[in-house]
Amino acid sequence: MKAIIGTLKSYVPEESEESVKERLGIKRLVRLSANENPYGTSPKVREAVLNYIEHYDANLYPDGNASSLRSVLAKYWDVAENQLIIGVGLDEVISMVNTTYITPGDSIVISVPTFSEYALNGLIEGAVIREVPCIYETGHYDFEAMRAAVDDTTRIVWICNPNNPTGIYETIEDIRTFITSLPATTLVIIDEAYIDFVTSCKEPTARKLLDEFPNVCIMRTFSKAYGLANYRVGYMMSSESVTKYIQTIRLPYNVSTIAQVAAEAAFKDELFLKDTIHKNDIERALWEELLQKLEITYYTSEANFVFFSVPNADALADMWLEQGYQVRRGQRPDWLRLTFPATEDGIVMRSILRDYMASL
Ligand SMILES: Cc1ncc(COP(=O)(O)O)c(C=O)c1O
Secondary structure, eight states: OOHHHHHSOOOOOOOOHHHHHHHHTOSOOEEESSOOOTTOOOHHHHHHHHHHHHHOOSOSOOOTTOHHHHHHHHHHHTOOGGGEEEESHHHHHHHHHHHHHOOTTOEEEEEESOOHHHHHHHHHTTOEEEEEEOOTTTOOOOHHHHHHHOOTTEEEEEEESSOTTTOOOOOHHHHHHHHHTSOTTSEEEEEOTTGGGOOSSSOOOOHHHHHHOTTEEEEEESSSTTOOGGGOOEEEEOOHHHHHHHHHHSOTTOSOHHHHHHHHHHHHOHHHHHHHHHHHHHHHHHHHHHHHHTTOEEOOOSSSEEEEEOTTHHHHHHHHHHTTEEEBOOSSTTEEEEEOOOHHHHHHHHHHHHHHHHTO
């Protein structure tokens, strides 16, 4: 066994829905701890998957190149097909990037708090993780401090935009200035898992940076706005010189045909995507309004979740859980991350929050 493995804690998955319901004696549990889509999945996905199952057995391996999905994505993004790595969710793509690029002793620079998989996968490969705290007051990345943390051992810098769990969006201008200051040998990976939820500007994506910098990679997932978390499809766009190496370690049949078919159908259903974004916008505004009114400290979210701080946050999380609402704890003491629920649940949850704050 690699020595590092003995020092790592294995991922603790969410307690299963059935187990939580049984433990608390509740009939319904709404999971708002994993930033999934509360509005379900496009009906076009169900149609496409049923159509596929009706016509094909499962005896043959899937198309290892995910050709049809690849072609649709490449056309949409105006990139060559070989600039795409398609994986079993971004989780797999993050793992592949680390396997490909990290040699023990290399360093990785991340802002904290951020998505835990960046550090975990780096550690598995023997990387030194340099954590740079975000600016506490605003939640924004401290790009200057991140630049100072980069040296000639730094193989990867992660930018999660909007960031999980802060929900903070960094502008393309700020990201461009930051990248310009970095060595060209350091990969800058911009994880846009939540970018579809950004509505404060017309073109939030860093797509155009791909053409400007050969060391930029952009990640996207179908798990969030597309409501496809269960099928596990994510992808990365980068220069051919990056993808060609990652392709060599990708497992040959990583993404199942059902997942490929589902992702393609989801990608083409623009109406479902727009509807999800619109509903999220409405709920986000309602939450923000209440957080302000109750004078709760929070970061201005451009995602489908909000990160905020209340006294004795566990007590509030317990109160919500007893009513069937599970939120994410443990990312910072007395801070919680809540995925915006659908309308009716939002009304109930905000009423519980008002009562909780009044009881303090
Ligand atoms: C920022 C970020 N990146 C990547 C992922 C992983 O997404 P996927 O479901 O595509 O593996 C998540 C999941 O929560 C995430 O929050």
